[in-house]
Ligand code: SF4
Ligand code: SF4
Ligand code: SF4
């Protein structure tokens with residue numbers, strides 16, 4: 001180990017990771033984020049700026065270090081303004097990637113768009129006709145003029161897709177019985193089958209669909225649409241056994257014959273009560289993260305937990321339970337789908353409208369022709385373009401997000417009232433700069449120095465008001481010429497990001 005090697009580098013050489021935001025291999029330390037704190041004989045210090053010497057007794061993780069890192073992150077987050085996931089996605093009970101769907105529709109890529117939708121929503125054409133769209137209530141565009149017509153766009157994608165777009169994983173050699181072929185059961189069976197689990201749906205009715213078939217008028221939900229989407233579920237290999245009421249005897253047989261059972265029978269009835277699972281008069285009792293019932297290997301989702309008119313909630317639970325069931329089948333700890341950290345800032349401020357419209361088009365919500373035909377191709381593209389791209393471009397690789405989740409940092413702990421207004425800078429054709437997401441780690445400043453950019457980036461202003469910018473108020477494309485993409489990739493947050501991402 002050469003003299004001067006930092007504790008951070010020395011520890012990493014041993015294969016032990018230390019989290020860091022403002023440190024970049026091969027560059028002078030900056031020591032601003034304090035995420036790399038470690039301990040030597042009880043003394044906390046930032047490992048990126050202290051040289052390793054013999055005799056040190058370094059502790060890289062304990063309760064005190066965790067708390068110090070959490071506090072450091074919370075201080076960064078108190079100043080940080082940005083939405084990781086768009087508010088529409090957060091509000092969707094199935095957590096659908098709405099902004100990505102919109103961008104793909106705007107680009108005319110129906111099949112890719114359907115693939116994105118079906119990762120979360122198994123019945124898009126059906127839900128596109130019946131969902132009350134809680135996502136639209138949360139849409140940032142609603143603050144500007146009118147919400148994006150998300151539900152009709154989802155319907156458009158569902159109607160336009162003729163092929164099933166998702167791949168089925170090779171068999172894992174396990175089989176699961178799903179009782180009830182309504183929206184919850186169909187979703188559970190579909191997402192299990194996609195993961196290589198043999199799923200069999202049992203239903204008392206002759207045909208699958210549950211209340212979608214019995215409680216919704218044909219003019220709202222044509223049966224041909226429902227049948228087509230059910231066929232796509234069965235097309236993945238899901239088996240359907242109709243005309244089979246599951247009483248306690250059949251239930252016991254299913255438990256013996258299958259590796260796990262998912263109860264998705266709709267509203268609690270006498271048959272379901274006979275399964276002897278713990279519950280209240282309103283429904284079965286489950287672990288809300290995993291959907292495990294009182295009996296090992298038995299999971300429950302949908303209206304059997306609590307009566308709801310939101311089919312999308314049942315569909316979302318069907319997707320989530322598949323995750324838990326697979327953990328159970330793999331004999332892993334059953335924790336359910338991981339919930340990631342989400343930075344959020346609430347409603348758009350008036351001065352932010354113009355910033356967000358830079359990525360969109362002006363104009364009111366498009367209205368399809370009367371008669372329930374849905375969007376034409378042109379209208380769908382126009383409507384999708386109204387989306388404001390509220391999701392952060394760094395959503396999948398932001399280190400601030402990753403570590404905030406890991407250390408369970410709270411964004412609110414040190415937040416004072418009021419926040420800075422978001423701005424978006426597009427001067428440079430390759431990248432976007434959103435200064436309010438910057439944590440002032442200085443990586444971009446040091447990199448532009450290293451690359452000998454003529455102007456480069458620098459810290460402008462003083463104290464709390466300091467921001468990263470080009471010197472002498474030069475535009476961004478003068479500050480970052482050849483190296484913009486490289487610098488943006490090194491930014492640990494979404495402050496500097498590569499522009500083109502669907
Ligand atoms: S920069 Fe990171 S933490 Fe901030 S909004 Fe983007 S993904 Fe979330
Ligand atoms: S404008 Fe687009 S990304 Fe933003 S909340 Fe609405 S649908 Fe979602
Ligand atoms: S913009 Fe620069 S200083 Fe700000 S977070 Fe990104 S790399 Fe760090």
Ligand code: FES
Pocket residue numbers: 019020021022023030031032033034035036037046047048049
């Ligand atoms: S202070 Fe060490 S990585 Fe930021």
